[in-house]
Amino acid sequence: xxxxxxxxxxxxxxxxxxxxxxxxxxxxxxxxxxxxxxxxxxxxxxxxxxxxxxxxxxxxxxxxxxxxxxxxxxxxxxxxxxxxxxxxxxxxxxxxxxxxxxxxxxxxxxxxxxxxxxxxxxxxxxxxxxxxxxxxxxxxxxxxxxxxxxxxxxxxxxxxxxxxxxxxxxxxxxxxxxxxxxxxxxxxxxxxxxxxxxxxxxxxxxxxxxxx
Amino acid sequence: xxxxxxxxxxxxxxxxxxxxxxxxxxxxxxxxxxxxxxxxxxxxxxxxxxxxxxxxxxxxxxxxxxxxxxxxxxxxxxxxxxxxxxxxxxxxxxxxxxxxxxxxxxxxxxxxxxxxxxxxxxxxxxxxxxxxxxxxxxxxxxxxxxxxxxxxxxxxxxxxxxxxxxxxxxxxxxxxxxxxxxxxxxxxxxxxxxxxxxxxxxxxxxxxxxxx
Numbered sequence: 001x002x003x004x005x006x007x008x009x010x011x012x013x014x015x016x017x018x019x020x021x022x023x024x025x026x027x028x029x030x031x032x033x034x035x036x037x038x039x040x041x042x043x044x045x046x047x048x049x050x051x052x053x054x055x056x057x058x059x060x061x062x063x064x065x066x067x068x069x070x071x072x073x074x075x076x077x078x079x080x081x082x083x084x085x086x087x088x089x090x091x092x093x094x095x096x097x098x099x100x101x102x103x104x105x106x107x108x109x110x111x112x113x114x115x116x117x118x119x120x121x122x123x124x125x126x127x128x129x130x131x132x133x134x135x136x137x138x139x140x141x142x143x144x145x146x147x148x149x150x151x152x153x154x155x156x157x158x159x160x161x162x163x164x165x166x167x168x169x170x171x172x173x174x175x176x177x178x179x180x181x182x183x184x185x186x187x188x189x190x191x192x193x194x195x196x197x198x199x200x201x202x203x204x205x206x207x208x209x210x211x212x
Numbered sequence: 213x214x215x216x217x218x219x220x221x222x223x224x225x226x227x228x229x230x231x232x233x234x235x236x237x238x239x240x241x242x243x244x245x246x247x248x249x250x251x252x253x254x255x256x257x258x259x260x261x262x263x264x265x266x267x268x269x270x271x272x273x274x275x276x277x278x279x280x281x282x283x284x285x286x287x288x289x290x291x292x293x294x295x296x297x298x299x300x301x302x303x304x305x306x307x308x309x310x311x312x313x314x315x316x317x318x319x320x321x322x323x324x325x326x327x328x329x330x331x332x333x334x335x336x337x338x339x340x341x342x343x344x345x346x347x348x349x350x351x352x353x354x355x356x357x358x359x360x361x362x363x364x365x366x367x368x369x370x371x372x373x374x375x376x377x378x379x380x381x382x383x384x385x386x387x388x389x390x391x392x393x394x395x396x397x398x399x400x401x402x403x404x405x406x407x408x409x410x411x412x413x414x415x416x417x418x419x420x421x422x423x424x
Contacts, residue, residue, distance in 0.1 A: 103352065122355045136348010140315065143334045144364035151363075152356035 006166070008206055009180075011123065011155040012040035013165045016048075019121040019153055020097045024049035027091050029110065032101035032126055033074065034061040036182070036206035041099045042071045043178045050097070053090045055106070057201035064204065068179065078201075083109035097121065103128045104135040111139035114146050122152040130199050181205040218378070220418060221392075223335065223367040224252035225377045228260075231333040231365055232309045236261035239303050241322065244313035244338055245286065246273040248394070248418035253311045254283045255390045262309070265302045267318070269413030276416065280391065290413075295321035309333065315340045316347040323351035326358050334364035342411050393417040 015037070016022060028045040030038045033054025042065065045052040053073040054065045065074035073090050080086040087095065087109055094115035100107055103125025110120070128134045143150060172178040183203040185194045191209045198207055227249070228234060240257040242250045245266025254277065257264040265285040266277045277286035285302050292298040299307065299321055306327035312319055315337025322332065340346045355362060384390040395415040397406045403421045410419055 107352070122352075125353055125356065128353060134350040134353060136350050137352055138346040138348050140319070140334075140349055141337055141340060141346060142364075143362060144337065144366065147364050147366055147369065149361065149363045150355060151361045152354075152359050154356065154359060157359065 006162075007155060008036040009040050009169055010158065010162060010165050012037045012044060013169065014155060014158045014161055015099060015121050015123050015153060016041050016044045016097075018158070018161070019151055020099065020119050022048045022050055022097055026050050026096035027093060027115070028052040028097045028099065029087065029091065029095045029113075030054045030071075030099045030101070031077075031106050031110075032056070032124070033065055033069075033071065034181075034204050035101060035126075036180070037123060038099070038101055039069050039180050039205055040178065042069050043172075045097075046070050046072075047172065047177055055086075055102075061204060064181070068181070077106065084112060087113040094118070099123060100125070102126055104137070108135075108137050108139050111137075111142040111148075114142060114148055116146050118146060118148050120148060120150040122150060126199070182208055184208045184210050186210050218374075219367060220248040221252050221381055222370065222374060222377050224249045224256060225381065226367060226370045226373055227311060227333050227335050227365060228253050228256045228309075230370070230373070231363055232311065232331050234260050234262055234309055238262045238308035239305060239327070240264040240309045240311065241299065241303065241307045241325075242266045242283075242311045242313070243289075243318050243322075244268070244336070245277055245281075245283065246416050247313060247338075248392070249335060250311070250313055251281050251392050251417055252390065254281050255384075257309075258282050258284075259384065259389055267298075267314075273416060276393070280393070289318065296324060299325040306330070311335060312337070314338055316349070320347075320349050320351050323349075323354040323360075326354060326360055328358050330358060330360050332360060332362040334362060338411070394420050396420045396422050398422050 028050045030041050032038050034056040042052045042054055051072050054071045055077045056062050057078050062074040062076050065071040075086050095113050096115050096118050098110045098120045100122050101124040104127040182205045194207050240262045242253050244250050246268040254264045263284050266283045267289045268274050269290050274286040274288050277283040287298050307325050308327050308330050310322045310332045312334050313336040316339040394417045406419050409415055
């Protein structure tokens with residue numbers, strides 16, 4: 001696992017274990033779950049003994065989540081007309097941990113589905129980066145009524161954890177408990193389309209450009 | 213201090229000391245600061261050695277905050293055309309702790325003004341309770357970039373702290389370090405108008421109805 005992928009693994013590791021404070025048996029939701037970070041978060045959640053559901057933007061990715069990455073369930077958010085209802089269907093008992101990579105409408109759908117004392121770990125908001133004016137999130141009242149904690153982090157604050165992460169993750173990789181996929185295109189000419197593809201959800205895992 | 217006021221004092225005490233984790237010298241913003249809880253939070257912030265600014269809906273209340281309750285500064289949000297700029301003016305260094313009683317547009321203005329590692333303690337969202345559809349909060353990206361923690365609480369979870377709170381607060385009251393105002397109307401006939409007044413910001417402190 002190269003340094004670049006390593007940074008995404010570290011992000012998943014810190015965001016899940018340190019920020020989200022998971023307990024065995026808890027219900028975990030990962031948005032953009034087929035992305036470089038989401039793939040790993042779901043597998044760490046399984047190692048911890050959690051129930052984990054992911055969302056992704058194609059049936060192929062949903063299939064990957066359930067087969068290759070061992071998610072308990074997954075759904076294609078592009079096929080759902082009501083994200084709040086989709087989460088309710090996947091989590092009849094509610095969500096303890098939301099690992100948030102998407103923001104906007106997805107986050108708004110998560111809030112009413114959270115359980116008392118739940119944690120929302122804010123890792124990214126991919127749905128918002130290309131918007132001139134971000135979408136408004138209307139369901140923040142649930143932060144009070146459900147006693148939620150929503151917390152953001154930036155991985156560069158946690159570089160000190162790298163050695164510990166590396167040792168632990170190397171073990172998981174050796175034991176086959178964690179796997180990952182990268183999306184590699186060939187040549188700089190392919191880079192612009194690959195970049196646009198990220199925002200359209202075409203990549204599976206970290207989008208890399210091979211230039212040699 | 214009666215039990216009812218005591219519950220508001222306890223809310224301020226738990227919300228400020230336990231949830232917001234204040235450090236001496238930190239910058240604290242309290243919205244709806246002339247309310248039953250806000251009054252106390254501001255005074256606790258001064259006891260802790262913080263710099264505290266409050267918002268309220270009339271010049272009389274702004275004056276009360278600065279004279280009676282010892283806030284370092286205060287502003288009348290109804291007179292500000294740009295809440296984000298008002299906060300920037302009051303907090304050129306940014307906000308470490310936002311004690312949030314208002315939500316909506318006020319919360320949206322707070323987010324870009326938060327400092328790295330700031331805490332947003334979600335106590336109430338008075339601006340939203342009467343809306344059929346809550347306002348959208350657009351600036352949540354700052355939760356990631358500024359590594360913020362936004363956390364909600366409901367005071368009934370913290371009743372066990374009551375004895376400790378009562379002893380500590382009784383000391384502050386005896387020493388004149390904490391004072392409070394209640395808004396008392398006479399007779400049940402006056403109750404409906406008083407209730408409407410709360411949402412129009414007419415009350416100063418806890419609105420009580422005296423029926424005997």
